[in-house]
Amino acid sequence: MVKLTINGRQITAEEGATVLNAARENNIYIPTLCNNEAIAPYGACRMCLVDIKTTRGRQRLVTSCIYQVEEGLNVQTHSERVLQNRRMLLELLLARCPDSKTIQDMAREAGVNGKRLVEQTDNHLCILCANCARTCDEVVGVAAISLARRGVERKMTTPFDEDFSEACIGCGSCVYSCPTGAITMVDNDGTRLVKWPHNRMEFKMRKCTVCGQYWAPEKQIEYIAKISGTPLSQYDICPDCRD
Ligand code: SF4
Ligand code: FES
Known part of the structure; x- marks a missing residue:
């Protein structure tokens, strides 16, 4: 088992588990769009971004549906950097698929209200997640x-x-x-x-x-x-x- 911290809470996870799965096992919410257990993780939507800091002090944003748990890893699911990036991603998705109820709901939840980017109207709800x-x-x-x-x-x-x-x-x-x-x-x-x-x-x-x-x-x-x-x-x- 691997010990790590998510949002200040110490948890344990199976070796090889993704940060997303470790968070879900512990009822910690991370938004996702393209994650689907039937297929291999792909990291297409980047909605599941989290802030990580390794034991060597390296800090960066990673997609939690792909990144695997590490001993001593410190994860923040809602740091200001994560929220800013998530809002930007949602603005892009909203411009791409303005009629998607899923994207509209996620954008509202993330506090994205106005539309700053030019809308594309011929994408028929597709976010190209594959x-x-x-x-x-x-x-x-x-x-x-x-x-x-x-x-x-x-x-x-x-x-x-x-x-x-x-x-x-x-x-x-x-x-x-x-x-x-x-x-x-x-x-x-x-x-x-x-x-x-x-x-x-x-x-x-x-x-x-x-x-x-x-x-x-x-x-x-x-x-x-x-x-x-x-x-x-x-x-x-x-x-x-x-x-
Ligand atoms: S149609 Fe578009 S949004 Fe739907 S699964 Fe395929 S690539 Fe993703
Ligand atoms: S859920 Fe889409 S990149 Fe992780």
């Missing part, structure tokens, strides 16, 4: 979407920027991993519609031969059958009717 693409790649194993282009043109998109991705199976994992609700998914009358910030795609769904409910996209079922080596006919019945 959670969706990383979930698609790391968890589903499909890599159907990715970040493309540079600078102000950077965006989350499909290959060739089309309303189509050969690899996408329509599972919706990206929807659940997006911290700002920038991706939506609606199932209607045998069709699933997934809308990403700049693209959309429709999927035909499979109907359960017992209850008649549409329960999963055909492409997702084909993918599962392929990687598990099971026959497609095994998926004629939905999970609810299987027992």
